[in-house]
Amino acid sequence: MVLGLVEGAEVLFLRRSLGGDPLEIRIYGAAISLRDEQARRFRVVQTASRVAGGSAMQGAEVNGRAG
């Protein structure tokens, strides 16, 4: 929350680590690592499927609060 994962934020999903956990996302240019069980608490809405930069990313908007 304090890192800005709040309603209306735009995040880019970058990748998952070994074993699928944790995930790396980019929020307004800053990369953050998030564990799977926490990530599940966020609701996201997909807004774009590929963003310029060369890697497969998923644009999304965080909707709803984290627990």
Place this chain on the structure above:
Amino acid sequence: MAAPAETAVPLERIAVNRKAIATIAVVGNPNAGKSSVFNRLTGLRQHTANYPGVTVERRIGRSTFGGVSLDLIDLPGTYSLSPASTDEKIAVDVLFGRVAGTQKPDAILAVIDSTRLYQGLYLLQQLTALGRPMIVALTMIDAAEREGRKIDLEALEDALGGVPVYPVVATSGRGFPPLNAALAKILAVPPPRETAHWPELERAAEALVARWQARGTELHRVEAERLLIDANASTLVPQTAADIAAARAELFGAEPPLAAEARRRYAWVRGILARVESPGSGVVTQTARLIEWINRPWPGTAALIVLMFLVFQAVFAWATPLVDLIDAGFGGLGSLVAAVLPAGTWIESLVVKGIIAGVGSVIVFLPQILILFLFINLLEDTGYLARAAFLVDRAMRSVGLSGQSVIPLLSSFACAVPSIMATRVIPNRRDRIATILAAPFMTCSARLPVYALLIGAFVPAQRVGIVNLQGLVLFGLYAIGIIGGVATALLLRRSVLRGENPTFILALPEFRLPNIRTVAMKLLDRVRVFLHRAGTIIFTVAVVVWALTYFPRSPEVEQVRGAAEAEARASLVGPALEQRLADIGNEAAADHIAQSWLGRAGHWVEPAFRPLGWDWKVSAAVIAGFPAREVVVAVLGTIYAVGEEADEQTLAGRLTAAQHPDGTAVFTLPMVLGLLLFYAWCLQCAATLAVIRRETNSWRWPLFAWSYMTALGYGGALLIYQLGTA
């Protein structure tokens, strides 16, 4: 009347006591480059101490800017004024002047990472409401430029309410002259205008302030706001819990206050960001492509393994010649001093074998510690270690640790003492304790002399296929240490330390070139910790062990020695005489130690260790090693009558030939393997216990660690010996 005489006083003789005019808080997010900025502003004129009652370090530096002397406090990194950890709590408490013995800061230097403006603005916005003079240092502006971001500084200054912003690059010093000039005039900077409002919160806060003023307590409106938002804040002012609870219920209803604040403030931040920053052009360089590739899980893991291998190779390859040099140096010093002091007296023995040997046994660790920590700090500064934590987090969690445990655990291969202190970065207390208890299992530098001696003496130097047998056993010992540590963490997390893993959010910094200055300062810091904490204890122990092996002096031994020497002089001459006299000396030393306090202790505990195949000599040496492993080889040398400075060959020869009273060999293969396992798993380091006590704030954990590891070591050695000799 004569004119008064004039006396010329040279300028250097005039001492001017420069008292700092003001205290400036250096605040910012973790990893924003705060310390680099702080170091550049204060250089070596900083002073580290501890905040009262907590294990957080306080760094204050005094510097002069344009003739104005200022104290800068490097506060722990924090993401907001609602603290999430002890470190952050200290930062907030210092800002509000709540810490005894620390001056409340008069002004604020906010350090914000220009590539992470989104998060930085959150804290900045909270800071502007404090009503104190403030300037912003916007760091890593070169990285932002590389990413193609453009930041409109004027718009930013305006959005913050008139706060001057200075773009800098801490690694190169770019942008510092204007910053220095600004610091000279910081007290004259007007407090920022308030640009974001939360009317309901502000009204409730002002009501609280008024109510407490009536009770005689002065509170700033922002402090009251934090009290309303934070969970545990109501202990500050007595009889306020009810007030706060009522106001909170009215303001927030069922929504957690922190969530409500985050929602509002970040909405404001997004608005500002749109005005102030234009995002990167999306140009991807070759370097960026390479970094992207390495960040992928499989290439990343491969890179990690290769890197670890290279680092450890380097540590051993570079450290060994240095260690040999230091050994020789101290040996030489000992001989020099021995020639000067009266021979055969306790003073000579104390100085040469107690003090000089004691100091030498501390210094001999420095090469490995320096090299390993140099690599770790370099990797940390490039941002790579956070990536490593990201990669291994899942694997670490399956054994009860956390991704962030990987750094302290790696450092433990040099010395557990600074590494256990480094576990402060782990936010979850249970993960942290599990890491602290696993750390001593990692094969530290102190175990290596014993391993080298025993492996060199008893493991044949053969090749099995392409693998060197001795190297294999050494590697096996490292593996056993790791397995022991990991199993311990797992066991603990399933039983005593059972619990959920709360939020783990790790900021992953972009790759950047390491700043040599920062790396050097952090290295000096770790070395200072080692020398101060471990070094003093190791040294004390060496002297105490010396005393235990020296006293009580036995006249009979001296008589026997005198007689033997007389006989030798009567029948030998030249080199043969020299050799015989040296041997007599060593035998006398061995006899002395046999009846010394330590020797008696060895005899006394021998029954307990006989099932492991040890005799009283081995038991005595191991006991001596309990407070500090390093003394064991020297004590073994004395007990086996080769003198402590004998080379490994001679000592190894003696060990191989050592016999029990009934004629059987003492050092059989099962016994040696058991002894090695004992060393791998036993906690023999008073310095480690001391630091565990400090970091966990109780004697429970060090006591547990010691008992548990000793039992493991004993049990393992017992098993191997009994199975091997069955």
